[in-house]
Amino acid sequence: MRIAVDAMGGDRGPHEVVKGVLEAATHSGTHFYLVGASEQLRPAGVTFPKNVEVIPATQVIEMHDQPMLAIRKKPDSSVVVATRMVKEGKADAVLSIGNTGAAMAIALLTLGRIKGIDRPAIATPLPSISGTVVMLDAGATVDCDPNNLYEFALMGAVYAEKVIGIAHPRLGLLSNGEEDAKGNDLVKRANALFREAFAGNTDLNFIGNVEGRDIYRGNVDVVVCDGFVGNVTLKTSEGVAEMITTVLKQELKHQKWMRPLLIPIRPALQRLQKRIDYAERGGAPLLGVNGVCIIGHGRSNAYAILNACRAAERAVQQKIVETIRERVRVSPSPPPLV
Secondary structure: EEEEEEEEOOOOOHHHHHHHHHHHHOOOEEEEEEEEHHHHHHHOOOOOOEEEEEEOOOOOOOOOOOHHHHHOOOEEEHHHHHHHHHHOOOEEEEEEEEOOHHHHHHHHHHEEEEOOOOEEEEEEEEEOEEEEEEOOOOOHHHHHHHHHHHHHHHHHHHHHHHHHHHOOOOEEEEEEOOOOOOHHHHHHOOOOOOOOOOOOOOEEEEEEEHHHHHHHHHOOOOOOOOOOHHHOOOOOOOHHHHHHHHHHHHHHOOOHHHHHHHHHHHHHHHHHHHHHHHOOOOEEEEEOOOOOOEEEOOOHHHHHHHHHHHHHHHHHHOOOOHHHHHHHOOOOOOOOOO
């Protein structure tokens, strides 16, 4: 297996990406390509293992760059070179924690769409009481029609089954109420389309509308929404998780009488923090393109990079692109939009 890593993206600098990739390389037989400025990717005194190789790229697409303009002006940027390696068959997956818009645009332009998929979607794993929930779209396509959401449902079900390991995942449509009549025009039309398209289809388990709280209660396995709603939900969830851990630390610090209680409950607190930490999931796949593309958080540390590499490996091992292609081929076309 070969994974091309855009080593120049992210808020923490290339050294953090290199650190995470080197950790992944020590536990895997995968060959990793670190793509970027060669002089910044080889720390002094560090010897790379045989399964880590530097691929030079002379340009960097920064976080503030406009994606399409940057692609034209920076054809030798690290994310372009890394994605091109997948297109040319030199790598099996690409991983980037840089400019998300640029990574998505490059993946679409370079790899193209899977036949039958009109728009891509970012499938983000989220924690729940019962395990893991897949939410899509988390920001790739902000303006959707019901057919797009139907395609997201197909892809999300495949990812939940093959990569997360959820048998017969429950599909839910994110809305402001569980009743079929709730939601905006998009959700109402999508609900009607799902009811008709999935009727009698035992491969897809559509349970109807779900609310935001259901994501974390474990009442659903795949949550479908447009990229605008999904991204707001994701960022809100990250903020709540950070608030919980920060407030908890503050309370434990200032309430001296609680300090003797810390020792017995510390393992539980550590497990809690681990369950809600985005670094545990590493990265999210951009589904719908003809290649495995993993997009990580811009704030990713080495541990998050390590887990993003593992996410890329699982997606390749489970042939996620090929499985989505086959699922789309055999699934009934959605009824005409009303």
